[in-house]
Amino acid sequence: MANLWAPPPDPGQARACPAVTPRREQTLPPTRAQPRVFGQSPSRADPGAVWRTAQAVFWTPRTPLLLRRSMSTSALLSQKAATLTVTPKTGLADELLDIKVEGLGPRERVTLRALAVSYRGRLFRSLAHYEADGRGGLDLARDRALGGDFTGVEPMGLLWSLTPVGSENPCFSQMPRGVMKTPLKVEVTVHHAPQQPAVPLGQALASAQVQRWFSSPDLRRARLQAGRLRGVFLLPPGDGPFPGLTDMFGDGGLNESRASLLACRGFATLALPFFGYEDLPPIMKDLNLDYFEEAAKFVQSHPKVKGPNIGVIGSGKGAELAFSMASFLPNIAAVVSINGCISNTTTALTCGRLILPGLPFNLDKISAMDSGVYDIKEALEDPLDPAYRESRIPLEKASAHFLFIVGEDDRHWKSSVYADIAVKHLTEHGKTNFTLLSYPNAGHRIDPPYSPFFSVCLDPVLGVPVLGGGQLKAHAVAQIESWKKILEFLHLHLGKHLGSTLHRQALASCTPPAAPPQLPGGEQRACERNEAAAAPSHNAPLTPPGGRRESTAARGGIRGALREVRTRTDPGGP
Missing domain, CATH: 2.60.40.2240 (Acyl-CoA thioester hydrolase/BAAT N-terminal domain)
Structure with missing residues (x-):
């Protein structure tokens, strides 16, 4: 019987090829015939026979490589x-x-x-x-x-x-x-x-x-171009009426991000710029409250707004303007201040016959770091200094409810100190219409939740990068928890559109990160106070960050940068 496992004859051997060595054929070694036992397979008679036969036939020098490739393919499939x-x-x-x-x-x-x-x-x-x-x-x-x-x-x-x-x-x-x-x-x-x-x-x-x-397909957006008012008005889906809001930032231009999310959560919101947008002044100059009064009247009188009371939310300079609107204008029922100052800063604000001078920055107190970033926390003059008394915003005149949101590591200015002064001032005038949320190790720019953290920002007035402060995880806690508190505060004092589920969805989605271990006591704290709080010493020295250097050359650099940005954006400026 022919050997079925033998390789086929090599056709090359039929030709004379003396220079080629014929391949050595591999055949099975001769085996002695074994008697077959009825009812028992060969493997049971000799368990190793089948394996020895297969090994002799299939095992070649390339077998380990093929096995490795097979194992790699299996691992890839599992991945x-x-x-x-x-x-x-x-x-x-x-x-x-x-x-x-x-x-x-x-x-x-x-x-x-x-x-x-x-x-x-x-x-x-x-x-x-x-x-x-x-x-x-x-x-x-x-x-x-x-x-x-x-x-x-x-x-x-x-x-x-x-x-x-x-x-x-x-x-x-x-x-x-x-x-x-x-x-x-x-x-x-x-x-x-x-x-x-x-x-x-x-x-x-x-x-x-x-x-x-930051928006939904059903959100209605109207661009304001009539008269001198500029901005974007955003309406939630539905017939309304909706609680009304004005939203302001202090870094110039039009920022719709927070206003859009507020509109998605049931608020008719006006994103209001006041410089650096369209035909508004390219840099922040002296302001007039008439512009902000016009914005408030626009929101209050809109047919989709549940007036006459509205709210104002602001960050930085926008928070100052919110304080001024609540102090001098009627029907402002709720104010959210995110790291704001209690005085009017930088530029003068005309309020009818009254002018609030701008609390100035002292450029000699600005320090530069090796990275080229500037630390301006100490630069803003003391709002309690009698020389700047006229810059103070008369919060005691406001009938609005206040929500102060503070990042305790704000390095733009001393917002924690300013909030404590405001609380003490309101308490001295018999006011209890405020809540203070203070977040340890949070910085200046507290945005809506899950926003990335930036410890450096571009100052719109100085035109240079400045420290904003804060630590990553603690700042995330502040953004997530404060957003939930903002929505609750605004709905409490402005009401909410009945039948809307957006508010409940927003509250359910705000899950704060676990408490950062580096915070005092091992956990984040949010101080909610509506009682008297003694203001800490605002003249206490602060420990400077590592790598900072202060020199006359650095102060000259900031002045040069300030002159450069003014020349670039305002040809008529100094």
Whole structure:
């Protein structure tokens, strides 16, 4: 009988090829015939016979390589089995995300990374390391981050820890200004955890994309161009009437981000710029309260607004103007101040026959750091100095309810001191219409929740990068918790549109990060006070940050930068 396992004859052997050595054929070694036992297979008669036969036939020098390739292919297939789900895929910027991974190995170490592209095309990144559970699953609402940009159970840590990548300019906030057409695009990926910190991440095991919007498709947007009033008015979906708001920032231009989210949460909101937009003055000059009175009347008289009482929310210089509106204008029922000053600063404000001079900055108290960033916390003159008494805003005249939101590590100015002075002043006049929220280690720019943290910003008056202060996790706590308090405060004092579920959705989505361990006592505290608070000594010296240097040359540099920005934006200026 022919040998069925023998290789076929080599056709090359039929030709004379003396220079080629014929291939050595491999044949089975001769075996002695074994009697077949009825009812018993050969393998049972000799358990090793089948394995020895297969090994002799199939084992070649390339077999180990083929086995390794097969194992690599199997590992690759197991990697592709991992699935990453992020829900909702499309939602508002203040909504909570549900991030889960399935199909990992039991107790497998992985790294989750988030990449975000702002509407200006700037790239931001965050990452954290995790360990899967015994079934190969991972849930960011349940499982602790073991390292990376944050630690602990942080369902939204990948969002609030986003930072600029590489040489991205840290002085520009990610908060979008044109929010109606372009969302914040975020891609989340899962990777095998690197063995060493310096090792780059490998190929993604799974990925998911989400879009974070500051508006909804049903939001109605009207651009104001009639008369001298400028801005954008945003109406929630529905027939109304809605509680009315005016929203202001102090850094110039039109910023719709917060106003859009407030409109999505049931408020008819006017995003009001007062310089650096369209035909408004390019830089902040002397202001007149008539402009802000016109804005208030526009909101109060709108047919979709539940008037006559409205609210005002402001950050920085915008908070000062909110104080002035409540002190001099009627029907301002609620004021939210985010790191504002109790005096009118920088430029004069005309209020009818009364003029509030601008509390000035002392440029000699500005210090420069080695990085080229300026520290201006000590530069604003003392609002309690009798020489600047006329700059004080008469808060005692206001009938509005006040919500003071303070970042205790604000390095733009001493907002915590100013809030304490305001509380003491109101109490001395028999007022109890205020609430103070004070957040340790939070900085100057407290934006809506899950907004990336920026410790440096571009000052609109000085035109140079300045310290904003704050620490990453503590600042995230302030943004998330204060947003929930803002919505509750405004609905309490302005009412809410009946039948709307947006408010409840917003409150449910605001889940603060775990308390940062570096805070005093090991946890974050929010001080809510409506009682007398003695103002601390505002002349107490502050410990300067590391790497700072103060010199006459530095002060000359800030003056030169100030002259340069004025010349660039206002040809008629000095």
